[in-house]
Amino acid sequence: MDSDADAPIVTIAPGAVCGVWRNGSAAFLGIPFAQAPVGELRFAAPAPPEPWDGVRDAIEYGATAKRDKPGEQTLIPEPAIPGDATLNVNVFTPAPGDPSAALPVLVYIHGGGYTEGSPASPWYDGRAFNRDGVVTVTVSYRLGFDGFGHIAGAPSNRGVRDWLASLEWVQANIAQFGGDPARVTIAGQSAGGGAVLILLGMPAAQHLFHSAWALSGAIANVSGERARTASARLARLAGVPATRDGFASVPEARLFALQEAAASPDSSDPLAALGTLLDEGLPWGPMIDGDLLVRPTLDAIRDGVGADKPLVLGANDDEFTMVTDSAKGKLRLVPASLALGRMVRDRDVRRRYLAANAAQRRKGTAAVLGRYSTDRLFRASLVRTVEARGNAPTWAYRFSWVSPTKHWAVHCLDVPFWFDCLDAEGVTAIAGEAPPRALADAMHGAAVAFIREGEPGWPAWTARPGATRVFGGEASLPDVSVDGYASVRALV
Structure with missing residues (x-):
């Protein structure tokens, strides 16, 4: 054959x-x-x-x-x-x-x-x-x-x-x-x-x-x-x-x-x-x-268009931090609140956002600006979309595994795990020589389950508002966070 x-x-x-x-x-x-x-x-x-x-x-x-x-x-x-x-x-x-x-x-x-x-x-x-x-x-x-x-x-x-x-x-x-x-x-x-x-x-x-x-x-x-x-x-x-x-x-x-x-x-x-x-x-x-x-x-x-269709959506934790990382030398002595002030004019929003992202703030101003850019473009938009769906069947996730070569959970890093193609050309450049097989099994398996059965395998946001599957997070943290996008709430 x-x-x-x-x-x-x-x-x-x-x-x-x-x-x-x-x-x-x-x-x-x-x-x-x-x-x-x-x-x-x-x-x-x-x-x-x-x-x-x-x-x-x-x-x-x-x-x-x-x-x-x-x-x-x-x-x-x-x-x-x-x-x-x-x-x-x-x-x-x-x-x-x-x-x-x-x-x-x-x-x-x-x-x-x-x-x-x-x-x-x-x-x-x-x-x-x-x-x-x-x-x-x-x-x-x-x-x-x-x-x-x-x-x-x-x-x-x-x-x-x-x-x-x-x-x-x-x-x-x-x-x-x-x-x-x-x-x-x-x-x-x-x-x-x-x-x-x-x-x-x-x-x-x-x-x-x-x-x-x-x-x-x-x-x-x-x-x-x-x-x-x-x-x-x-x-x-x-x-x-x-x-x-x-x-x-x-x-x-x-x-x-x-x-x-x-x-x-x-x-x-x-x-x-x-x-x-x-x-x-x-x-x-x-x-x-x-x-x-x-x-x-x-x-x-x-207004309900597409409400009959199950939806899964997610984002990587630091989609664009590698861009701001290239300027971390220039930003080293600039306080995060001052740098963010050029992008977030509302003082109360800025204060609440920095408070919710204290762990990121400890990584430096470049890390804060990268996370903010990620949140503005992807993660806050995700929360708005989930909430706009109301009672429509919707699941949210985060991809949190940190690339050993790019040093963040960057844009595109999730794709070879979702497709389960860790041996494909170009994967080592973004995911290193030994990307975790278990992570590909989990993420690709969720995709297959959703495509075949209509559910990816964790609680829907619809049933438990805030419920978020975390792929590749810290071993000490649960796979499903009760409010995985709490840190972006100030921007929603």
């Missing part, structure tokens, strides 16, 4: 695809869920894929919206694969061609601040989930200005429309790969986690999934005014009218090169860049457009 002669072949609506066997499960890579967004389809809504004759090879990752940046180093290895046909999915399954298997399905949306990231990362390989009886799909979507920029005369939120189109593809085709379209869990990390929360609050997406897991997800709704301002600035930098035809006349590579400067002032100071992010949010991302996204996501969730 594990030979080229017996390669797995699955027939879906556009045609047949041939994958590859890998130790008992199959991978089908680079299957188009929409036509290439080029030519007349650039800046258009995703168009259904054209059918093909014969059997299409699906043995290599398809083109990515991420483009190569020589010398770029990211926490997650996410390769850039050249090509135009960037709207594709990768399917990993233990039961190809067997609709009767009806296995639960995980659809994973990669992160990258809506401007970077790739579904072709070795960390997102679905083999461990396949081992545990879960069909896994990773999806691509348009990034940056191409995916999210405001363009007069073009559909808004094209990247969001790509998410919807990929989920529609799953509904139409996943049974042929052994998956159950009625048991689809969407998940994602960082911007992908934000995508999960946005989809959770979208009425138009409710029929496309039945549960959700957001890793380090922050709700990032870009205002229409900010989106229009950034697009106008980009047009000026490119020397074209701020119209669909104007932007279409600029090569993709040129727009990618200009989009960062158009969104925010250039700064080589990481603390200044972090301050801009805290004050203004992500430069490109899902926009309140009055059409697809009619109102802010948190408002929609508070």
Whole structure:
């Protein structure tokens, strides 16, 4: 069975695809869920894929919206694969061609601040989930200005429309790969986690999934005014009218090169860049457009959209402390209260926050600013989301294991544990030579339990407000904290 002669072949609506066997499960890579967004389809809504004759090879990752940046180093290895046909999915399954298997399905949306990231990362390989009886799909979507920029005369939120189109593809085709379209869990990390929360609050997406897991997800709704301002600035930098035809006349590579400067002032100071992010949010991302996204996501969730869907969400303890850590020499003699005063103007809020974070304060001012940045972007947003859900089934967790190489529970550190891919390329750089197997077993096991059974294995916040599973915390502390996010309450 594990030979080229017996390669797995699955027939879906556009045609047949041939994958590859890998130790008992199959991978089908680079299957188009929409036509290439080029030519007349650039800046258009995703168009259904054209059918093909014969059997299409699906043995290599398809083109990515991420483009190569020589010398770029990211926490997650996410390769850039050249090509135009960037709207594709990768399917990993233990039961190809067997609709009767009806296995639960995980659809994973990669992160990258809506401007970077790739579904072709070795960390997102679905083999461990396949081992545990879960069909896994990773999806691509348009990034940056191409995916999210405001363009007069073009559909808004094209990247969001790509998410919807990929989920529609799953509904139409996943049974042929052994998956159950009625048991689809969407998940994602960082911007992908934000995508999960946005989809959770979208009425138009409710029929496309039945549960959700957001890793380090922050709700990032870009205002229409900010989106229009950034697009106008980009047009000026490119020397074209701020119209669909104007932007279409600029090569993709040129727009990618200009989009960062158009969104925010250039700064080589990481603390200044972090301050801009805290004050203004992500430069490109899902926009309140009055059409697809009619109102802010948190408002929609508070009004009950997605309340029938179980949700797990969590964050790492020190997502961005490695950024402020780079400035700890400069901050060594600056009192934490003084440094934080530049970010938190309300004296009472600042006092309560510092009191609740006394242990972090003892680690120095850089540690306090890193924790505050983490709390502003992720952890306070998490608490707001949980509380906005009211009685909807919701579970919260923290990832607290400290990286031996990065020295904090940093952004992206949880991903190889969640996917149970500790032997994958790049893991040792962020998790050291001997990442704890028991932690991967616990976190991945919780994900599998949730995807298969609808519960991750600890008390829901709904039943016990504040209840938080702590992954990788101190051995002396309980695995479930009675109020795991008490330290962010001053910011909520």
